[in-house]
Amino acid sequence: MSVGREPPPAVAALFPAAAERERIDDLVTRALSASAGRAARGPVMPALDMARFRAELETFDFTSPQSLESLIGWVTTQLEHGVVHMNNPRYFGLFNPGANFPAQVADRISGAFNPQLASSGSSPAPVAIEAHVVRAIAQRAGLPPDSSGHFTTAGSEANYTALLCALTRAAPGFAADGVRAFAGAPVMYTSRECQPAWFKIAHQAGIGRRALKLVPTDGRGELDCAALEDMVARDRAAGEVPVLVSATAGTTGGGMIDPLARCAAIAREAGAWYHVDAAWGGAALCSPRLRSVLAGIELADSLTIDAHKWFATTMGCGMFITRYPAVLSETFRVAADFMPSTVTALDPYLNTVQWSRRFMGLRLFLSLAAAGWAGYAAHVERAVDVIAIVKERLLARGWQALNDSQLAVLCVAPPPGFPPIREIARRMLASGRAWVAVTTFAGREALRICATHGEISGQDIEVLVESLSAAGAAQ
Numbered sequence: 001m002s003v004g005r006e007p008p009p010a011v012a013a014l015f016p017a018a019a020e021r022e023r024i025d026d027l028v029t030r031a032l033s034a035s036a037g038r039a040a041r042g043p044v045m046p047a048l049d050m051a052r053f054r055a056e057l058e059t060f061d062f063t064s065p066q067s068l069e070s071l072i073g074w075v076t077t078q079l080e081h082g083v084v085h086m087n088n089p090r091y092f093g094l095f096n097p098g099a100n101f102p103a104q105v106a107d108r109i110s111g112a113f114n115p116q117l118a119s120s121g122s123s124p125a126p127v128a129i130e131a132h133v134v135r136a137i138a139q140r141a142g143l144p145p146d147s148s149g150h151f152t153t154a155g156s157e158a159n160y161t162a163l164l165c166a167l168t169r170a171a172p173g174f175a176a177d178g179v180r181a182f183a184g185a186p187v188m189y190t191s192r193e194c195q196p197a198w199f200k201i202a203h204q205a206g207i208g209r210r211a212l213k214l215v216p217t218d219g220r221g222e223l224d225c226a227a228l229e230d231m232v233a234r235d236r237a238a239g240e241v242p243v244l245v246s247a248t249a250g251t252t253g254g255g256m257i258d259p260l261a262r263c264a265a266i267a268r269e270a271g272a273w274y275h276v277d278a279a280w281g282g283a284a285l286c287s288p289r290l291r292s293v294l295a296g297i298e299l300a301d302s303l304t305i306d307a308h309k310w311f312a313t314t315m316g317c318g319m320f321i322t323r324y325p326a327v328l329s330e331t332f333r334v335a336a337d338f339m340p341s342t343v344t345a346l347d348p349y350l351n352t353v354q355w356s357r358r359f360m361g362l363r364l365f366l367s368l369a370a371a372g373w374a375g376y377a378a379h380v381e382r383a384v385d386v387i388a389i390v391k392e393r394l395l396a397r398g399w400q401a402l403n404d405s406q407l408a409v410l411c412v413a414p415p416p417g418f419p420p421i422r423e424i425a426r427r428m429l430a431s432g433r434a435w436v437a438v439t440t441f442a443g444r445e446a447l448r449i450c451a452t453h454g455e456i457s458g459q460d461i462e463v464l465v466e467s468l469s470a471a472g473a474a475q
């Protein structure tokens with residue numbers, strides 16, 4: 001059979017031959033491994049001369065193509081010196097983990113297949129894998145067997161989804177008329193220690209930032225339930241409509257857990273959707289030793305859990321889970337006859353904020369399948385033990401613990417005579433020896449130390465404690 005005229009050849013720089021791909025893949029593997037080793041031993045802070053870097057960056061005008069091999073060398077070097085290293089076990093920082101290895105492998109695999117996760121029609125196996133993992137986490141949390149959910153770009157998207165579901169359930173007219181469907185202004189409640197993305201979420205969802213009602217805490221960083229009850233009663237009397245109560249299980253600053261069961265009862269009584277933001281703390285579900293600290297999570301209408309936090313997957317792997325799949329489907333319903341499938345209960349484009357989607361869930365699937373619940377239990381328990389040791393060591397040197405988290409975050413104030421907290425943090429970061437954050441916990445400024453890395457050693461703890469003392473010494 002004659003094939004007629006051939007199209008022009010494929011662009012080799014974009015689609016090299018298989019042998020060249022393998023050569024480059026091997027090269028990337030070795031470059032990353034060497035770089036990770038150096039990053040783990042070197043300074044936590046970026047050491048890049050940004051002026052020089054920007055000047056180099058300007059030379060990329062994309063007119064003359066360069067070899068991928070040299071570009072890989074350039075990029076890995078810039079990243080090795082141009083980021084705060086979450087891969088360094090002395091990063092005692094925000095909830096950004098050193099990524100676990102199965103998740104890194106997952107990214108490579110999903111990058112190679114590049115499946116479109118919008119629909120089960122185009123990606124039957126990946127969509128089924130994601131749904132399976134979400135169900136497993138839902139069951140672990142004690143939600144009913146027919147609960148569902150999906151992977152999100154992050155915790156913020158999952159929390160946004162919770163507010164949209166809450167609004168959709170609260171007023172049948174919300175889908176068509178937005179907040180105009182409510183008899184009074186819809187409002188939501190979460191504690192003052194909440195993650196501040198909630199302000200953006202209230203804005204995005206159209207209820208407005210003033211509709212986010214911040215409930216005082218009890219002095220220990222947990223939501224004050226009596227205050228919540230009072231606020232709800234007052235707002236209802238004023239004609240406002242409580243649509244959502246979000247309790248936090250593992251606050252960003254202090255790792256505190258709101259009274260989950262009491263918050264559930266108050267939300268029910270108010271007719272509001274009950275969400276638990278367990279973006280970081282949710283991983284404690286894996287541990288029989290820690291599970292009880294999350295008692296009451298099973299009462300949630302929906303949950304946020306980020307795999308890219310304590311589950312230590314690569315970035316951008318949140319989860320939204322709900323006991324009301326029908327509300328989720330109603331919230332994101334749409335007709336699109338060009339899509340390869342229309343399975344209301346399953347297709348991600350019919351149940352999520354996103355349309356085109358990456359295979360994010362493979363990261364948690366591979367990690368969970370490789371480590372098992374027991375592996376993850378050991379991982380989270382280890383982090384809690386690390387923080388217990390740090391606490392013991394710092395208290396012995398006169399530091400004061402401000403929080404009493406059952407998870408793996410410690411907020412401390414320095415001994416008398418030390419410089420202000422921000423100055424201690426500045427000196428510490430300038431040394432590049434370890435990374436800690438400054439936070440405000442229960443109204444007081446504190447240094448926040450979190451065990452985010454899965455390989456923190458006794459020596460790393462030693463360096464942290466010594467560096468904090470050195471940062472506090474007169475200069």
Ligand SMILES: Cc1ncc(COP(=O)(O)O)c(C=O)c1O
Nearest residue numbers: 095154155156195252277279306
């Ligand atoms: C309790 C809590 N909720 C939500 C978020 C937001 O998550 P993400 O950064 O994945 O959007 C965070 C982030 O630290 C958090 O600590």
